[in-house]
Amino acid sequence: MSRILVAFLIVFPFIGLFLTFPTSFSWDEAILNTIAYVISIALVNVWLGVGTAWWLLFTESRWKSWVEWLTFLPLFIPVLASMFGMYIALAQVGLIGTYTGVGLVLLVTTLPYSIRLAYNAMYVIGRPLLEQALTFAPLARIGFVLLPLLKESVRTIVLFSTVIVLSQFVLVQLIGAGLIPTVTTRLYQAYAGNDVSQALQNTWVLVSLPVLFYIGLGGIFSIWIRLVKGRLQ
């Protein structure tokens, strides 16, 4: 009984999505920016996350515990607070108001989570299985062993970085100096202007992008795994 109550509490906020239907969908600069950022940040996160986790698990180095702390600590620094500092720092090198600057700070907020997720997943898979992959050339190692084994965690990394990127308003507004529109910044403008249908259209985009990426990635992975398994016969 209590489980049904919990299920209801999880689902009920989604009712808000159907209160007013978005009138017309317009394909504009904000949506393109958002999709470009989501895809590039997710790709870099998977690459750097898995690579760093690999180093943390398999390399003997006296710097290891330091690196572990460095990857762990940023989770405990309030994003907005360190963002004020990065704002001053990036202003010195002229990255305020540029696409590169915004991309960089979006990467800063997502990477610690990705390294953590990749590390935990590879720790569970275990050293013996991953060590056998070392005989392959790098590309084959990634394609035939790492990605199929890490399927679920790659999906989780992409999901986490997508959702975090889509949540950032202040970061994009401050570092982008208001020059780089995304769906999130549009949502705040529409909200301030009391434009419910515009705001709701943006909310729809924000909710459906992570779902589409998650399902799409799952599909691509299962096709790839079937192809790889076909090589065994």
Added chain:
Amino acid sequence: MSRSSLWLSLVVLALPFTGVTFLIYETVGFNWSELNDEAWRASLAVTLYVTLTSTLLSLMIGTWLARTIYMKRSSWLASLLKWPMFVPHVAAAYLFYLLFSGGFPVYGLFEANERNHLVVILTYVWKEVPFVFLMVVGTYGQLNHGYLDMAKTLQLKPLEQFRVAEWPFLVKPLLDSFWVLVAFISFAYEVPALLGVTFPELLGVLAYERLTTGLFLNAFESYAVALIWTLFIFTGVVASYALTAKQRRRIERGMRR
């Protein structure tokens, strides 16, 4: 392969620390008594209230759900619990705003934009419970059932059973989640800006507004608050990890088979 990505990661991860260094540099010579005004004091109080309430509620509900789902093996609830994770915080805030800002049956009982920030807390709990669940459910997955059986054989009360057979293993994931959530909730803009009130504002909202309005005249106040808050949380993290280090290490050694 892993070496080049390590270096890139290190450069990226060093940026927040660079940011904090720049904050220290900027606040040298700042007149700290400027922070002693009504708005900041009220903001600190309401921030502590909102942060602690939503964090502790999320931790308790998340742990309880992980425990229930593990004991009863109800996988449908586990997959349903993933749903809020697909919703960005901004979108969640807007959905709750739509539901609680009038026109809906529960209006009046709960309301967006009121001084108790109940809807802000509700939004955070809804978003963070799946996160806590994810952090804790792994621990339940590898829990040695022998401890619980032993506690039952010794006829301990249910609460005592939990304390001896489960709690010691939960300390690490709960401590990690506690600080991640506190750092995130206590200094954020997006959710309280949509669902909060103009007085008292949460620290993140007030700091961002002081920073961006009025030609950056009040910027140093925001830098100073960001710096103190970061150091405050940092002290808390170091202290709590140092205090539990002995216990966590013992558990980790015991868990390794």
